[in-house]
Amino acid sequence: MIINKICKSQYLLIIMGLIVILGQSCKEKSDTQPQEAPSVKPNIIYILADDMGYGDLGSYGQKIIKTPVLDRMANEGMRFTQHYSGSTVCAPSRGVLMTGLNTAHAYIRGNFSIKEEGNLPIPDSTVTVAEILKNDGYKTGVIGKWGLGGPKSVGGPNNQGFDYSFCYLDQRNAHEYYPEYLWENEEKYALEKNVNKQEIQYSHDLFTNKALDFVKQNKEEPFFLYLPYTIPHSKYQVPDDAPYSDLDMPQPIKNYAAMITRMDGDIGKIIELLKSLNIDENTIVIFSSDNGPTRDVNKYYDCNGPSRGFKRDLYEGGVRAPMIVRWPGKIKAGTTSDLISDFSDFLPSACEIAGIEPPKNIDGISFLPELHGKEQKEHDFLYWEFYKYHYGWKEGGDPKKRNSFESQAVRMDNWKAVRSGIAKNPNAKLELYDLSTDIGETNDIASKHPDVVEKIEQLIENTRYDVEFFSKQ
Numbered sequence: 001m002i003i004n005k006i007c008k009s010q011y012l013l014i015i016m017g018l019i020v021i022l023g024q025s026c027k028e029k030s031d032t033q034p035q036e037a038p039s040v041k042p043n044i045i046y047i048l049a050d051d052m053g054y055g056d057l058g059s060y061g062q063k064i065i066k067t068p069v070l071d072r073m074a075n076e077g078m079r080f081t082q083h084y085s086g087s088t089v090c091a092p093s094r095g096v097l098m099t100g101l102n103t104a105h106a107y108i109r110g111n112f113s114i115k116e117e118g119n120l121p122i123p124d125s126t127v128t129v130a131e132i133l134k135n136d137g138y139k140t141g142v143i144g145k146w147g148l149g150g151p152k153s154v155g156g157p158n159n160q161g162f163d164y165s166f167c168y169l170d171q172r173n174a175h176e177y178y179p180e181y182l183w184e185n186e187e188k189y190a191l192e193k194n195v196n197k198q199e200i201q202y203s204h205d206l207f208t209n210k211a212l213d214f215v216k217q218n219k220e221e222p223f224f225l226y227l228p229y230t231i232p233h234s235k236y237q238v239p240d241d242a243p244y245s246d247l248d249m250p251q252p253i254k255n256y257a258a259m260i261t262r263m264d265g266d267i268g269k270i271i272e273l274l275k276s277l278n279i280d281e282n283t284i285v286i287f288s289s290d291n292g293p294t295r296d297v298n299k300y301y302d303c304n305g306p307s308r309g310f311k312r313d314l315y316e317g318g319v320r321a322p323m324i325v326r327w328p329g330k331i332k333a334g335t336t337s338d339l340i341s342d343f344s345d346f347l348p349s350a351c352e353i354a355g356i357e358p359p360k361n362i363d364g365i366s367f368l369p370e371l372h373g374k375e376q377k378e379h380d381f382l383y384w385e386f387y388k389y390h391y392g393w394k395e396g397g398d399p400k401k402r403n404s405f406e407s408q409a410v411r412m413d414n415w416k417a418v419r420s421g422i423a424k425n426p427n428a429k430l431e432l433y434d435l436s437t438d439i440g441e442t443n444d445i446a447s448k449h450p451d452v453v454e455k456i457e458q459l460i461e462n463t464r465y466d467v468e469f470f471s472k473q
């Protein structure tokens with residue numbers, strides 16, 4: 001009996017020893033040959049302000065308007081100092097963002113509204129960043145202001161690659177922050193509490209809540225959220241003007257600042273949600289503005305900084321835009337980039353982030369290498385052209401009354417060329433500025449550099465082509 005107990009005891013010791021040895025062996029194997037976790041494509045959030053100036057953020061020099069979240073984003077990520085919008089007004093700028101084509105080649109080159117609700121729609125054949133990402137397994141959503149096609153049109157967001165949309169489809173309606181309805185998946189979404197001009201349901205707050213819901217619902221799979229807020233575009237409406245109520249300014253001007261600060265706080269809610277869902281480090285967040293500010297607010301807040309011009313100009317004040325990119329662990333915190341870039345670069349950047357080959361024959365260049373601190377390909381030049389469109393177009397009318405070609409601009413290295421007033425003078429001369437010494441574009445030196453002017457004129461001639469804007473949809 002005693003012998004049996006001793007044998008059993010020794011047997012158990014031997015077994016335990018083998019288990020320890022095997023465990024150490026497995027640990028050593030695990031340490032030397034780690035198993036790779038399955039790769040998860042990054043989430044992409046692109047947030048767009050509306051008519052907000054380059055200088056409206058603290059990180060870009062603003063002294064009055066408070067933007068702590070966006071300033072923190074800049075400290076945690078990369079701030080671009082020579083980034084440009086797609087155009088100087090809403091619709092063409094957003095068209096460039098969605099297609100990767102600048103206004104030399106894009107279909108939409110101005111704000112053109114039709115009699116039906118909606119704006120001139122982008123064609124059905126358009127390839128958008130949303131379509132590309134959706135085809136690669138991304139859940140795609142747009143929440144805010146669309147402006148590239150009305151409900152059930154070929155340019156509607158759900159026909160252009162978005163699984164979900166909650167929008168103003170007609171940008172004319174986006175001037176009212178207490179509308180009686182919006183569009184959800186291109187079906188009317190009634191805001192009954194705003195009937196009879198009541199101001200209860202603030203559209204911006206609805207956009208933020210829908211954006212938070214979209215992130216929660218798609219946290220388990222890669223998603224692309226395009227969040228084109230309408231703030232701070234006029235009409236300057238906000239539920240609470242704090243912390244600016246004591247400023248000695250007209251009420252709409254105080255509201256402008258309060259709108260930006262409200263948007264800033266809501267961006268903070270989105271970032272906090274990403275953290276709580278543990279997807280923060282797998283989500284790149286990009287913030288920019290669709291064009292420059294209006295003259296009215298600039299004189300109070302110096303929205304343009306040293307730049308000349310405003311919305312509807314192709315001078316720097318009309319097209320230079322802030323861009324802040326945050327991606328924890330992927331972008332070195334607190335970095336600043338002077339890369340010359342524009343909205344056309346977003347589509348190829350999103351493709352590279354997702355590991356997708358971008359389409360051929362686009363104008364954009366991926367800025368992902370810049371974000372990672374690697375060698376970055378640069379543009380030979382950037383190009384803009386701007387049309388002013390007339391309202392109420394009806395097919396069959398006089399083409400000369402449909403639109404007017406107003407201006408062109410080129411950025412080539414430090415040179416900036418602008419041609420204005422083309423509608424009145426088709427032979428208007430190019431103005432030329434050296435932005436390295438004249439960021440305010442005050443000294444036209446075209447006569448001193450005829451070789452540069454000739455080169456830019458040749459670039460324009462070889463680059464742009466006319467589009468038949470009025471073909472049947």
